[in-house]
Amino acid sequence: MKRIFTVALTLLSLMIVTACTVENEAGSSQNTGEGPPEIVEVDINLPEKMAPNEESILKAVVTQGDEPVGDADEVQFEIWKANQKQDSNLIDAKYDKDGVYQVKTSFDSEGVYYVQTHVTARDLHVMPKMHFVVGDVSEEEVKAILEKPQQSENGTDQGHHH
Amino acid sequence: MEQTKQQTNLEEASSKTNTKPRASWYQSVWRWHFYAGLIFAPFLIILALSGAVYLFHPQIESYLYHDLYYVQEEQTALSPTAQVEGVKEAYPDGTVTALTFYDDPSRTTEFSLMEKGQMSSIFVNPYDGKVAGTLNNEEKFSEIFKKVHSELFIGGTVANRIVELAACWAVILLITGLYIWWPRNKASLWGTVLPRIRSKGRTFWRDLHAVPAFWLSVFILILIVTGLPWSGVMGEEINRIATSTNTGYPPFAQAYGDKPESIVKTKDVAEDVPWATENVPVPASTSSGYEPLSLEDVSYIAQNEGIQKPYTISMPQGDKGVYTIATADTKPGDNATLHVDQYSGALLSDVRFEEYGIMAKAITLGIALHEGRLFGIANQIAGLMVCLGLITLIISSFIMWCKRKPRQMLGAPNQPKDKKVTKTVFIIMLGLGIIMPLVGVSIIIIYLMDRYVLRKVGFIKAWLY
Numbered sequence: 079m080k081r082i083f084t085v086a087l088t089l090l091s092l093m094i095v096t097a098c099t100v101e102n103e104a105g106s107s108q109n110t111g112e113g114p115p116e117i118v119e120v121d122i123n124l125p126e127k128m129a130p131n132e133e134s135i136l137k138a139v140v141t142q143g144d145e146p147v148g149d150a151d152e153v154q155f156e157i158w159k160a161n162q163k164q165d166s167n168l169i170d171a172k173y174d175k176d177g178v179y180q181v182k183t184s185f186d187s188e189g190v191y192y193v194q195t196h197v198t199a200r201d202l203h204v205m206p207k208m209h210f211v212v213g214d215v216s217e218e219e220v221k222a223i224l225e226k227p228q229q230s231e232n233g234t235d236q237g238h239h240h
Numbered sequence: 241m242e243q244t245k246q247q248t249n250l251e252e253a254s255s256k257t258n259t260k261p262r263a264s265w266y267q268s269v270w271r272w273h274f275y276a277g278l279i280f281a282p283f284l285i286i287l288a289l290s291g292a293v294y295l296f297h298p299q300i301e302s303y304l305y306h307d308l309y310y311v312q313e314e315q316t317a318l319s320p321t322a323q324v325e326g327v328k329e330a331y332p333d334g335t336v337t338a339l340t341f342y343d344d345p346s347r348t349t350e351f352s353l354m355e356k357g358q359m360s361s362i363f364v365n366p367y368d369g370k371v372a373g374t375l376n377n378e379e380k381f382s383e384i385f386k387k388v389h390s391e392l393f394i395g396g397t398v399a400n401r402i403v404e405l406a407a408c409w410a411v412i413l414l415i416t417g418l419y420i421w422w423p424r425n426k427a428s429l430w431g432t433v434l435p436r437i438r439s440k441g442r443t444f445w446r447d448l449h450a451v452p453a454f455w456l457s458v459f460i461l462i463l464i465v466t467g468l469p470w471s472g473v474m475g476e477e478i479n480r481i482a483t484s485t486n487t488g489y490p491p492f493a494q495a496y497g498d499k500p501e502s503i504v505k506t507k508d509v510a511e512d513v514p515w516a517t518e519n520v521p522v523p524a525s526t527s528s529g530y531e532p533l534s535l536e537d538v539s540y541i542a543q544n545e546g547i548q549k550p551y552t553i554s555m556p557q558g559d560k561g562v563y564t565i566a567t568a569d570t571k572p573g574d575n576a577t578l579h580v581d582q583y584s585g586a587l588l589s590d591v592r593f594e595e596y597g598i599m600a601k602a603i604t605l606g607i608a609l610h611e612g613r614l615f616g617i618a619n620q621i622a623g624l625m626v627c628l629g630l631i632t633l634i635i636s637s638f639i640m641w642c643k644r645k646p647r648q649m650l651g652a653p654n655q656p657k658d659k660k661v662t663k664t665v666f667i668i669m670l671g672l673g674i675i676m677p678l679v680g681v682s683i684i685i686i687y688l689m690d691r692y693v694l695r696k697v698g699f700i701k702a703w704l705y
Contacts, residue, residue: 117586122530192531203544205537206530206584 116143118202120195123178128212130185137180138171138195146177150199153179160190160209160223171195188213190223264658266420268665271653273416276409278641278650281634283392283406288634290388291463292627295612295620297382304381308363308373313346317366320349320535326369327351327362336555338511341539343549348372352511390470397472401678404471407464408676412669414457421450442643448636456629463626466606469515473677478603479519487597489517506577510554510564515607516591516600517566517577523588524560530583532556538563541578541585548574556582570613572604650704 123137136155140147150173158166171179185191194207211220293300302309318326324336334355341349348363359377364370377383384393391399423432430436433454435447468474482488507518538553542565551567565578575593580586596604605614612620645651656662666687673680695701 117581117588119526119586120584194537202586203541204581204584204586205533207533207537208530 118142118147118197118199118204120197120204120206122193122195122206122208124193124208124210128185128210130187130213133182133184135180135182136193137174137178138197140177140179140197140199142200147199148173148175148177150179150197152196152198154196155181155183156194156196157183158192159187160192161226163192185212188215190215190220261658261661262424264656264661265665266424267653267656268662269416269419271655272665272669273413273420274641274652276413276416277637280406280409280413281638283402284410285631285634286392287389287403287406288627288630290385292624294382294385294389295623295627297385298613301381305363305373305375308375309348310346311348311365311367311372314367318369320539323349323364323366323369324351324535326364326371327353330371331355331362338552338554339535340512340552341549400472404468404473405678405682407467407471408474408679409682410464411461411676412672412679414453414461415672417450417453418457421454442640445636445640445643449633449640452629453633456626456633459622459626460630462606463610463623466603466610469603469607477677478599482516482597482599482603483519485597485599487599489520489591489600490595490597506564506566506579509557509561510552510566510577512552512568513564513566513577514568514575514593514604516575516596516604520577520579520589520591522562522564523579523581525556525562525581525583525588528583532582533563533580533585537585538565538580541565541580541587545576545578545587545590547576547578551576562588572601572608572614575604648703652705655705 119141121139121141123139125134125136128134136157138153138155140150140153153171153173155169155171156166157169167183169181169183171181174180179197190209190211192207192209194205196205197203209220209224320339324339327334327336331353334353336351337354337359338352339349340352349366351362351364353360353362361375361377361380363372363374365372378387387393387395390403392403393399421432431443431447431451433451435451436443437447439447469478479488504522505518506513506520506522509522535553542551542553545565547565547567548570549567550570551565554564554566556562561582563580563582565576565580567574567576573593575596577589577591578587579589581588593601593604608614609619610623612623641651669683670680673683694704
């Protein structure tokens with residue numbers, strides 16, 4: 079009789095002890111697969127100077143690791159004047175070579191603008207954004223414009239996304 | 241008078257049987273059960289009560305904070321950026337650290353705000369940007385009960401260790417209790433799996449203790465085991481085991497892109513992070529002349545990646561910081577933790593439930609079960625039943641003890657005559673103390689106290705043993 083209790087007690091403690099260890103063994107064979115794909119990087123290249131009503135070429139260099147990416151599914155440039163995001167302009171980029179995608183566009187007035195590239199490539203999506211100046215705008219003016227809170231449009235702002 | 245009579249009966253009975261080793265085993269295990277129960281019952285009642293309330297915190301808070309949570313639904317919502325601007329205007333000295341979107345369109349957006357070292361939630365009407373109300377973090381109903389449940393409301397490491405100690409000793413109470421309950425003579429339904437409710441006195445209370453305890457034992461054990469991943473000592477141990485055996489978060493979670501300069505853990509920069517990804521290293525954003533993304537972009541990424549609401553976006557900390565999108569508090573299968581480069585929107589790290597190792601998966605499910613959100617209201621009710629059962633059986637054990645306790649003494653079960661048995665049981669307990677380190681430490685402390693202090697002081701000795 080005594081033995082039964084000892085056995086029962088030992089079993090119970092064993093069950094608790096092994097509850098973790100069994101799981102460990104079962105799991106150790108998993109997740110040894112390969113890592114994730116390397117991230118896709120986008121560099122936005124803009125002309126040094128841009129003037130209003132003059133054609134400018136905006137470029138995006140898409141790379142993965144050190145390799146240029148020539149097979150991006152979609153590269154779009156979204157351009158808007160500071161504080162006028164609601165009037166943003168979405169342009170499809172054309173592939174040039176060596177991972178460079180470009181758009182030709184012109185601006186109808188001086189000021190501070192934003193460009194955001196929406197790049198979908200190799201199942202990854204990146205969308206870097208930067209500001210730039212068209213025409214002659216003093217540095218103080220640029221600063222003043224940028225420091226204003228970027229007033230968002232009223233609305234859910236998913237319009238430009240696809 | 242009746243008490244002393246009972247006591248003498250008991251002593252007669254025990255001295256009659258004490259010579260047999262089986263009786264010594266029983267006696268010894270009972271002694272452990274008795275002392276452990278006496279010490280930890282108050283804590284277990286606190287845990288059961290606070291847990292029972294916390295289980296229903298979603299419903300209770302929906303009621304309590306109705307005016308903060310719900311607004312009239314309208315056609316178009318403001319953009320997240322516009323909502324943040326509203327918060328910044330209302331709290332110019334505060335910093336927004338995170339925001340949470342709920343899937344109910346009539347729910348307000350919740351902003352976490354840090355102002356003068358005080359964390360609070362600001363609830364914003366997404367349709368007009370107005371602040372619907374504010375709650376300081378430590379005044380939140382759920383936070384108060386969480387604090388009682390995990391730190392006895394006192395707070396701090398010591399209180400947290402006491403809770404863990406009580407939970408671990410509850411395991412020992414279960415094991416020793418089941419041993420005592422085990423039908424010895426002719427197995428009878430009555431008094432083992434069914435209570436003898438018609439009987440009176442100690443038998444009645446004994447059955448009201450042992451019978452529900454037997455039925456609930458598995459469920460209590462499940463609640464304890466699923467609660468331990470949070471604990472300070474065993475929780476860390478579990479985490480370490482999961483990481484070292486690759487059964488926690490997937491190893492590639494840290495292999496994306498450049499290695500961070502210093503290891504920052506996800507839980508240090510983000511809110512509402514799943515248990516399994518708390519320690520995922522945070523990658524760094526590459527800052528090279530680009531503007532930080534807007535919240536619209538980040539919520540677009542969340543939507544694009546199929547993240548289920550409610551999710552929380554934590555703001556980047558510093559130039560190299562990342563946006564962290566996390567969801568942890570609903571269905572375990574929806575668990576997700578994404579670190580997003582704040583300039584390019586690239587996913588630097590993306591860990592979903594499906595990618596967890598088996599241990600992280602099991603613990604994630606366990607945590608959801610523990611918190612009563614694995615299978616809806618039925619889960620909450622099941623948790624409540626276990627809590628109420630636990631309270632019942634602690635009360636019945638207390639009454640049982642009162643009925644037996646002599647006035648001048650503690651009324652502990654007698655020490656068994658067979659010293660070998662005493663020693664063996666002690667060693668088994670130490671064995672359990674190795675698995676549950678806090679239990680081991682407490683056994684050693686009690687042993688030393690017992691040996692060098694308690695037994696030396698006459699009146700304590702007379703009362704205690």
